[in-house]
Amino acid sequence: MGVGVSVGASPVAQPAAAAPTPAQLAERAAARRAAVRRTIESVAVPGGAIVAALVLFGVFMAVTGRNPLAVYQEMFRGSFGTWFSFQNTLQRAAPLMLTALATALPLRLGLVMLGGEGAMVLGGLAAAAVATHFHTPVSVKLAMLLVGGLVGGCWLAGAGALRAYRGVNETISTLLLNYIAIALLNHLVEGPLRDPASLNKPSTLPIGDDNMLGSFPGLDVHWGLAWGLGACVVFWVLMQRTTFGFAARMVGGNIRAALLNGLPVRKLIVIVTFLGGLAAGLAGALEVAAIHGTANASLVTGYGYTGVLVAFIARANPLAALPVAILLGGIGASGGLLQRVFDLPDATVNVLQGMLFLSILLSETFYGRRWFATNVANVANVDRKAAA
Amino acid sequence: MRKLGPFIVGSLASRLRWITIIAVILGVWSEGARTNVAQGAPPPLTIGFVYVGPKTDYGYNQAHAQGAAALAKLPGVKIREEEMVPETMAVQKTMESMINLDGATLLFPTSFGYFDPHILKEAGKFKNVTFLHCGGLYTEGKHPTNVGSYFGYIDEGQYVSGIVAALTSKTSKLGFIAAKPIPQVLRNINSFTLGARSVNPKATTTVIFTGDWAMPVKEAEAANSLIDQGIDVLTMHVDSPKVIVELAERRGVFVTGYHANQSTLAPKGYLTGAEWNWGKVYTDYVTWVQAGKSYPRLLRGGLKEGFVTMSPYGKAVSAATKKKADAAKAKFMDGSMVIYKGPIKDNTGKVVVAAGTEQKQTDVALEKMDYLVEGVVGKTR
Numbered sequence: 001m002g003v004g005v006s007v008g009a010s011p012v013a014q015p016a017a018a019a020p021t022p023a024q025l026a027e028r029a030a031a032r033r034a035a036v037r038r039t040i041e042s043v044a045v046p047g048g049a050i051v052a053a054l055v056l057f058g059v060f061m062a063v064t065g066r067n068p069l070a071v072y073q074e075m076f077r078g079s080f081g082t083w084f085s086f087q088n089t090l091q092r093a094a095p096l097m098l099t100a101l102a103t104a105l106p107l108r109l110g111l112v113m114l115g116g117e118g119a120m121v122l123g124g125l126a127a128a129a130v131a132t133h134f135h136t137p138v139s140v141k142l143a144m145l146l147v148g149g150l151v152g153g154c155w156l157a158g159a160g161a162l163r164a165y166r167g168v169n170e171t172i173s174t175l176l177l178n179y180i181a182i183a184l185l186n187h188l189v190e191g192p193l194r195d196p197a198s199l200n201k202p203s204t205l206p207i208g209d210d211n212m213l214g215s216f217p218g219l220d221v222h223w224g225l226a227w228g229l230g231a232c233v234v235f236w237v238l239m240q241r242t243t244f245g246f247a248a249r250m251v252g253g254n255i256r257a258a259l260l261n262g263l264p265v266r267k268l269i270v271i272v273t274f275l276g277g278l279a280a281g282l283a284g285a286l287e288v289a290a291i292h293g294t295a296n297a298s299l300v301t302g303y304g305y306t307g308v309l310v311a312f313i314a315r316a317n318p319l320a321a322l323p324v325a326i327l328l329g330g331i332g333a334s335g336g337l338l339q340r341v342f343d344l345p346d347a348t349v350n351v352l353q354g355m356l357f358l359s360i361l362l363s364e365t366f367y368g369r370r371w372f373a374t375n376v377a378n379v380a381n382v383d384r385k386a387a388a
Numbered sequence: 389m390r391k392l393g394p395f396i397v398g399s400l401a402s403r404l405r406w407i408t409i410i411a412v413i414l415g416v417w418s419e420g421a422r423t424n425v426a427q428g429a430p431p432p433l434t435i436g437f438v439y440v441g442p443k444t445d446y447g448y449n450q451a452h453a454q455g456a457a458a459l460a461k462l463p464g465v466k467i468r469e470e471e472m473v474p475e476t477m478a479v480q481k482t483m484e485s486m487i488n489l490d491g492a493t494l495l496f497p498t499s500f501g502y503f504d505p506h507i508l509k510e511a512g513k514f515k516n517v518t519f520l521h522c523g524g525l526y527t528e529g530k531h532p533t534n535v536g537s538y539f540g541y542i543d544e545g546q547y548v549s550g551i552v553a554a555l556t557s558k559t560s561k562l563g564f565i566a567a568k569p570i571p572q573v574l575r576n577i578n579s580f581t582l583g584a585r586s587v588n589p590k591a592t593t594t595v596i597f598t599g600d601w602a603m604p605v606k607e608a609e610a611a612n613s614l615i616d617q618g619i620d621v622l623t624m625h626v627d628s629p630k631v632i633v634e635l636a637e638r639r640g641v642f643v644t645g646y647h648a649n650q651s652t653l654a655p656k657g658y659l660t661g662a663e664w665n666w667g668k669v670y671t672d673y674v675t676w677v678q679a680g681k682s683y684p685r686l687l688r689g690g691l692k693e694g695f696v697t698m699s700p701y702g703k704a705v706s707a708a709t710k711k712k713a714d715a716a717k718a719k720f721m722d723g724s725m726v727i728y729k730g731p732i733k734d735n736t737g738k739v740v741v742a743a744g745t746e747q748k749q750t751d752v753a754l755e756k757m758d759y760l761v762e763g764v765v766g767k768t769r
Contacts, residue, residue, distance in 0.1 A: 088484070186600075190568070202568070231687060293505055
């Protein structure tokens with residue numbers, strides 16, 4: 001049966017048969033059980049890794065003389081424990097969902113790109129620059145998001161094209177392009193695009209209060225959250241459920257096979273890197289449209305780099321990027337409370353993040369092992385023997 | 389199988405065991421929670437401080453943290469501090485978190501970039517909370533009434549530092565490492581240079597702009613390049629002067645400090661420095677707030693008002709130099725000193741302050757400064 005080749009962690013397709021034999025029934029039951037196990041595995045392995053990291057961090061806290069239980073209780077209060085805290089977490093997670101895509105999508109093609117930061121910064125700058133040329137709130141908002149996304153997309157597509165057509169290493173080029181993007185931002189904001197009224201903090205002309213994006217209905221979280229959620233779902237569908245996504249993943253799986261099958265590998269690379277940049281550029285445009293109302297040095301936030309971590313922990317799966325972004329948002333939201341209540345330095349949160357990343361990345365080696373490893377065929381065999 | 393997944397596929401007994409363990413953990417946890425709440429007796433006044441960098445940066449943030457530490461000694465005051473908060477949504481959420489979770493009613497978000505839009509937005513949301521911001525942007529009628537801003541004329545300190553630097557220098561060549569060519573920074577460079585040239589008309593100040601507030605690598609490169617040009621006194625306007633001060637000491641040149649006291653980093657070469665004295669400003673504010681009195685929405689001061697102080701003179705400062713610097717300081721203290729007294733030319737030869745014109749510290753023209761005075765080697769862009 002075709003169960004073994006089902007891609008990723010997708011649910012097992014149930015073949016329709018007119019009159020299943022007992023053997024077939026047994027196999028189907030076994031397949032169902034295997035699918036349940038895979039689901040448990042995909043929750044238990046990262047879950048176990050998180051618990052392990054928390055235990056380790058608890059030991060660290062105890063060594064520094066703090067009660068680990070009290071620390072975790074405060075962390076929970078600061079990230080998910082109250083309605084305010086949960087919104088705080090979501091707000092911090094929103095930009096990470098988008099910047100994660102800048103790394104996650106190219107990763108499916110086997111490209112390690114770190115250019116989310118640069119694409120985001122330029123997306124924000126372009127959005128602020130274009131805002132002054134439109135005059136109704138709807139057109140300003142649309143133009144900002146569109147242009148921000150396009151500029152971010154073109155920025156990373158450039159790196160993608162260099163990779164595809166000239167063989168330039170995409171990791172190095174995107175990393176260096178980040179510095180160029182930040183230098184461009186500073187140059188333009190302090191020079192040609194500077195609002196003469198911004199004296200001690202050089203910024204572009206403000207986009208105006210009427211043109212700002214508001215809050216998500218019923219939440220104290222701006223619309224960026226909806227864009228983040230939407231983008232992750234749309235790109236997951238694109239990568240997992242379309243021919244285009246299959247082709248892109250094939251490039252990542254085996255580039256020679258893709259070439260032999262006549263796939264337009266270079267075009268795929270440029271398009272997917274464009275889409276990644278589009279998401280990051282959108283994140284920048286949203287920062288300007290929903291928070292700052294102008295572009296200045298505050299756009300350089302490091303969200304692009306945090307997005308890289310989100311993408312890797314989510315194993316380049318756009319849908320998995322959502323909970324991971326929320327987890328990181330929660331750590332960010334509770335980090336402040338740790339500083340304030342326990343008088344811990346800011347670096348404490350970095351220690352926790354480091355432990356989490358390390359243990360999650362190490363936990364990858366547990367996939368497909370021991371209890372989880374029993375594959376469909378083996379289970380079916382065991383069942384068949386038992387039936388006999 | 390059972391061994392590795394006891395809770396999911398195990399027997400009833402093993403499930404019960406797991407449930408007991410989890411229940412005990414949760415019980416301990418909630419017990420801890422309760423005692424924690426009980427310990428937190430209602431505080432009279434909770435004050436939140438937000439810093440953009442580390443509290444121990446030997447600079448801008450440390451100066452504010454010292455102010456906060458001074459408040460912590462007052463009765464009936466509880467301090468909550470958070471460092472490394474970027475000028476993004478993060479600072480809005482930090483302020484909200486301090487208000488919602490810590491019960492803060494007075495906030496000191498100390499970075500310049502926190503004001504617009506972050507403080508303005510939060511002040512609109514939380515009308516019962518007072519937001520006092522360092523940097524000086526409050527405009528009557530335009531901004532919410534629960535917002536105030538304070539700042540100091542620290543260029544007075546730089547003027548005195550300039551005198552000490554010029555009299556101690558053997559080459560008459562001084563160096564200034566600055567973050568950005570914005571009015572606040574230009575004013576420090578100009579006051580330092582005017583101070584230096586008031587005692588040594590041949591003195592020059594060579595300026596290097598690094599482009600950002602915290603760029604340790606560029607600051608070190610700039611310091612090395614200035615020292616290689618024969619400059620023997622360095623000063624700076626960056627968030628953390630630590631790297632520059634340490635490097636000056638290692639290369640055997642003199643240095644005057646900024647923001648906070650860095651003398652421990654350069655016991656031989658540290659001459660003096662322009663320091664913030666936020667402890668005084670914060671204590672005043674808290675006294676006003678605790679007494680329920682109205683406080684000034686726009687608060688300014690220099691050496692005279694105690695907003696700014698000078699680091700104690702270092703070993704390398706001669707008695708004659710101390711005398712001249714003290715004389716200038718005395719004139720600041722009695723209010724007779726005017727730094728920007730015409731005629732003043734910029735370094736391209738253009739007159740920027742006409743003869744007979746006096747621009748006192750409160751003059752708004754100084755807040756829009758876009759020139760470097762004669763004697764400064766460098767460009768504003």
